[in-house]
Amino acid sequence: MCGGLMFNTKWTPDLETGIDDVDQCHRYIVRMINDAYDGFVVGINPESYILDEILVCMSQCFDYELMLMMETCYPNFLAHRDEHELFRQRMIDVHSRRNKEGNLTIDLLVILDHWVNRHIRECDAKLGAYVGELSAPEGMCRTA
Numbered sequence: 001m002c003g004g005l006m007f008n009t010k011w012t013p014d015l016e017t018g019i020d021d022v023d024q025c026h027r028y029i030v031r032m033i034n035d036a037y038d039g040f041v042v043g044i045n046p047e048s049y050i051l052d053e054i055l056v057c058m059s060q061c062f063d064y065e066l067m068l069m070m071e072t073c074y075p076n077f078l079a080h081r082d083e084h085e086l087f088r089q090r091m092i093d094v095h096s097r098r099n100k101e102g103n104l105t106i107d108l109l110v111i112l113d114h115w116v117n118r119h120i121r122e123c124d125a126k127l128g129a130y131v132g133e134l135s136a137p138e139g140m141c142r143t144a
Contacts, residue, residue, distance in 0.1 A: 009033050009113045015120050017128030019068070025061040026120055029054055033112055040106050051104040054112065055091050062088070065127060074130055080123050087115060 011030050016023055032054045036046040062084040069077045094108050 009037075009116055014125075017120070017124050018132045019128050021064060022061060022068075022124065022128070025057060025064070026116075026124070029057055029061070029116060032057070033109060033116065036104055036109055037106075037113075040109070046104045051094070051108065058091075059088070065124070068131065069127065072131055072134055074127060076123075076126060076130075080127065083119065083123055087119070090115075 009030050011027055015026060015030070017026070032050060036050050036054075039046045066081060066084070068074070069080060074080070090111070094111065
């Protein structure tokens with residue numbers, strides 16, 4: 001807890017989607033958020049590039065998930081895609097709210113923390129379960 005704000009991103013088995021590339025990306029994002037938070041705890045503001053690095057990784061993960069959802073005809077495609085786009089817009093707003101030195105603030109870190117926890121557990125878990133059910137290539141909706 002920092003300044004009354006709850007922080008709870010820890011890599012736990014319930015964050016696993018079963019999609020290796022997505023899980024690797026998520027692990028990296030969680031590690032970056034934790035490293036930034038650890039800096040705040042000891043009084044060191046994370047460098048401004050940390051937020052950019054987290055957001056670039058998230059964007060790459062979003063793009064990969066989008067491709068995967070299209071490739072598998074994921075039934076919740078539109079809702080999942082829209083959630084990604086809303087988050088991208090929120091992060092554009094976050095960039096304009098950085099502190100005067102351009103650094104990541106604890107408030108912004110908490111926004112990332114809560115979003116990552118909720119999105120992975122609620123949305124990405126469903127995508128992982130759906131992809132996991134596609135056991136054979138003929139389960140994919142590709143055209144020859």
